[in-house]
Amino acid sequence: MKGRKIFGGKAEGEALVSTEGISFYGGVDPDTGVVTEKGHPLEGQSVSGKVLIFPVGKGSTVGSYTIYRLKKNGKAPLAIINRECETVVAVGAIISEIPCVDQIDTDKIKTGDKLRVNADEGIVEHA
Amino acid sequence: MELTEEQKDMLEGKNGNAVKKSMSILVALGEIYGAKGLIPVTSVQISGVSYDNLGDAGLEFLDEMAKDGKIRVKTTLNPAGMDMENWEALGIDPEFARKQKLVIEAFEKMGVEATCTCTPYFIGNKPDFGDHIAWGESSAVTYANSVLGAKTNKEGGPSSIASALTGFTAEYGLHLDENRQAHFVAEVKAKVDNPMLFGALGNVIGRIAKGRIPLITGIKKATTEDLKGLSASIVTYGGAPMFHIEGITPNKTSVPEERVVVDKEDIDNAVKGMNDAEDAEFIFIGCPHCSIEELKKISELLDGKIVKKELWIGVARPIKKIADKRGYSKIIEVSGAKLACDTCHVVAPLKGRFHSIATNSAKGIFYGRGKNNFKTIFRTMEDCIKLAVGE
Numbered sequence: 213m214k215g216r217k218i219f220g221g222k223a224e225g226e227a228l229v230s231t232e233g234i235s236f237y238g239g240v241d242p243d244t245g246v247v248t249e250k251g252h253p254l255e256g257q258s259v260s261g262k263v264l265i266f267p268v269g270k271g272s273t274v275g276s277y278t279i280y281r282l283k284k285n286g287k288a289p290l291a292i293i294n295r296e297c298e299t300v301v302a303v304g305a306i307i308s309e310i311p312c313v314d315q316i317d318t319d320k321i322k323t324g325d326k327l328r329v330n331a332d333e334g335i336v337e338h339a
Numbered sequence: 340m341e342l343t344e345e346q347k348d349m350l351e352g353k354n355g356n357a358v359k360k361s362m363s364i365l366v367a368l369g370e371i372y373g374a375k376g377l378i379p380v381t382s383v384q385i386s387g388v389s390y391d392n393l394g395d396a397g398l399e400f401l402d403e404m405a406k407d408g409k410i411r412v413k414t415t416l417n418p419a420g421m422d423m424e425n426w427e428a429l430g431i432d433p434e435f436a437r438k439q440k441l442v443i444e445a446f447e448k449m450g451v452e453a454t455c456t457c458t459p460y461f462i463g464n465k466p467d468f469g470d471h472i473a474w475g476e477s478s479a480v481t482y483a484n485s486v487l488g489a490k491t492n493k494e495g496g497p498s499s500i501a502s503a504l505t506g507f508t509a510e511y512g513l514h515l516d517e518n519r520q521a522h523f524v525a526e527v528k529a530k531v532d533n534p535m536l537f538g539a540l541g542n543v544i545g546r547i548a549k550g551r552i553p554l555i556t557g558i559k560k561a562t563t564e565d566l567k568g569l570s571a572s573i574v575t576y577g578g579a580p581m582f583h584i585e586g587i588t589p590n591k592t593s594v595p596e597e598r599v600v601v602d603k604e605d606i607d608n609a610v611k612g613m614n615d616a617e618d619a620e621f622i623f624i625g626c627p628h629c630s631i632e633e634l635k636k637i638s639e640l641l642d643g644k645i646v647k648k649e650l651w652i653g654v655a656r657p658i659k660k661i662a663d664k665r666g667y668s669k670i671i672e673v674s675g676a677k678l679a680c681d682t683c684h685v686v687a688p689l690k691g692r693f694h695s696i697a698t699n700s701a702k703g704i705f706y707g708r709g710k711n712n713f714k715t716i717f718r719t720m721e722d723c724i725k726l727a728v729g730e
Contacts, residue, residue, distance in 0.1 A: 281396025
């Protein structure tokens with residue numbers, strides 16, 4: 213799958229797929245990486261160490277700082293893949309230096325899939 | 340996106356790490372929103388200043404940017420979580436104060452003047468008509484676009500810092516004239532003649548707008564304070580950070596077909612919807628921060644009275660200095676009210692400390708509820724002061 217680079221870098225790991233958007237500010241615990249938003253499809257699961265797939269970011273611009281805090285705590289995802297990236301996630305990925313690619317058909321990826329991400333080229337493939 | 344040689348150098352790290360990171364933020368945003376290039380800005384307002392919102396991670400980011408980052412354009416800061424000089428009187432926890440000071444020190448290291456206010460246009464950061472700027476703080480963004488005729492998107496903390504350290508922003512959204520045209524006409528058929536009612540009007544129109552720009556008609560007169568209240572409210576309740584008022588605001592717009600009428604009942608319902616408390620433990624005036632005219636009026640209302648409830652008046656420090664000279668501050672402080680510089684009830688750590696608020700700000704009601712879980716009373720400034728002194 214070929215998408216668009218938001219922030220470069222390479223990563224390889226297991227996919228964690230959310231069918232809904234993620235609000236990092238107030239929706240993900242910055243100290244543990246666990247999704248805390250009530251009723252969210254990933255509620256209770258940790259984004260840490262995963263290739264995190266979700267359609268689009270949502271919520272407050274403070275969310276960029278939450279992503280940064282995850283990174284500093286060693287709880288960040290390995291990479292972020294979106295259908296459509298928006299400012300909060302884009303800025304979060306850049307300041308945290310997390311490989312990030314968008315314009316990917318996220319429906320083609322399932323939780324547990326082994327993925328190889330080459331964000332420099334915008335490529336996401338099954339490993 | 341086309342970059343100039345200077346911009347390419349910045350992106351490659353020839354001007355240091357903070358500039359490199361800033362450039363990558365701006366380029367990524369430009370790519371996402373289909374900008375042709377980057378344009379110079381004349382002014383920046385940075386949001387994300389309160390430690391209550393930043394946490395340690397935000398502070399770390401600021402420290403990293405401050406290592407080799409220096410501002411290249413006029414830059415001011417949004418309110419912090421406390422009065423930077425008088426925080427003890429506001430009952431702020433010393434550990435919070437220590438962290439908040441570190442945040443401000445990081446900004447000072449970048450060369451930012453540490454006056455923290457949501458009304459930079461009152462303290463010398465007032466762009467000219469047509470200027471491209473990069474502002475955070477939604478109320479100030481809306482005021483700048485609509486009332487001053489400057490051009491800015493609604494920036495977040497990191498992107499506003501990125502513009503301060505590079506002097507550029509990506510050319511998309513409200514920087515382009517075609518995106519600054521009204522989408523619908525909001526015909527006001529109600530008396531709207533004080534900042535509180537302009538806030539209620541912003542609530543009604545913001546909800547209708549859902550991210551679109553209104554051309555408001557039927558308003559004959561609006562003061563600076565009225566427009567400040569409308570700017571804060573309309574964007575809080577869902578509008579784009581821009582509006583036009585026929586005969587009052589300076590931007591040109593085509594006149595759209597779609598029309599909605601806002602009548603007295605709509606305004607009354609909005610006011611009713613923002614009131615759900617019987618009484619208030621805490622009263623806040625100055626969201627957005629007070630003008631010198633508002634301080635004059637408050638001092639007249641408080642003259643010779645003693646407040647019976649916690650009353651904070653939010654103001655930029657340079658405006659308070661004028662009020663000091665004119666004697667307004669003394670009258671206000673003798674009454675027991677507190678002049679809170681640099682901060683406000685939206686960004687100060689107040690959750691759990693109070694349970695109800697009275698304010699004349701529609702924006703203040705929204706965040707009082709959402710962020711601090713307050714029950715709310717929404718009244719005019721005069722009535723809020725009466726409540727504070729127990730009349």
